[in-house]
Amino acid sequence: MNKPFSESCEQNRAPILSVISDYLKDAETLLEVGSGTGQHAVYFAAEFPHLRWQTSDRVENHAGIQQWLADARLGNVRPPLPLDVVRDSWPESRFDAVFSANTAHIMGHAEVSALFAGVAGVLAPGGVFMLYGPFNYAGDYTSDSNRRFDQWLKERDPASGIKDFEWLDELAGEAGMASLADHAMPANNRILVWRRVMA
Numbered sequence: 001m002n003k004p005f006s007e008s009c010e011q012n013r014a015p016i017l018s019v020i021s022d023y024l025k026d027a028e029t030l031l032e033v034g035s036g037t038g039q040h041a042v043y044f045a046a047e048f049p050h051l052r053w054q055t056s057d058r059v060e061n062h063a064g065i066q067q068w069l070a071d072a073r074l075g076n077v078r079p080p081l082p083l084d085v086v087r088d089s090w091p092e093s094r095f096d097a098v099f100s101a102n103t104a105h106i107m108g109h110a111e112v113s114a115l116f117a118g119v120a121g122v123l124a125p126g127g128v129f130m131l132y133g134p135f136n137y138a139g140d141y142t143s144d145s146n147r148r149f150d151q152w153l154k155e156r157d158p159a160s161g162i163k164d165f166e167w168l169d170e171l172a173g174e175a176g177m178a179s180l181a182d183h184a185m186p187a188n189n190r191i192l193v194w195r196r197v198m199a
Contacts, residue, residue: 004064009039016132017047019183019191023128024048027096031122032056033115034103035080038068045077052076056083085114094124101132108159113171120175123196129177131192136164143188168192
């Protein structure tokens with residue numbers, strides 16, 4: 001099997017690092033939902049040696065993630081857990097932070113709802129959920145490129161597509177999380193941050 005590679009991971013990792021660093025200074029454990037190729041995990045785990053980075057994804061992506069982890073040889077990044085947000089059981093552990101990149105727009109609405117419910121179940125009180133990707137506001141696209149991207153997503157899978165911030169924030173509120181920040185990122189992406197306020 002060839003080692004998987006995502007060009008977008010290489011391009012967005014430094015801007016993402018500059019934002020999430022402030023939220024992870026005192027965190028000891030983090031769950032990454034949808035680790036994909038594993039590139040983000042090894043890059044960020046190397047930057048946060050104090051942090052235990054737990055990878056997760058659907059089982060079919062585990063072999064690629066394991067290749068990146070094996071090559072990186074980092075002591076603080078854990079092998080991937082099987083996590084389809086709808087079908088698999090979420091970890092029983094509590095985490096100080098949850099990070100997910102480029103997942104919400106490839107999920108259907110039921111999956112995104114399951115994502116927020118699952119995050120609420122594993123996030124420690126006071127912990128943060130950081131979600132990276134493109135988002136709409138009040139039903140409107142933030143750029144023409146995002147409009148085209150959304151059209152491409154829906155042609156590939158009608159259930160997918162860029163989600164509205166307001167709906168995501170409502171899901172977060174129902175799950176006991178409060179909006180903490182909304183960071184503008186390159187390429188018309190954002191990092192949305194919520195804090196767990198209910199036990």
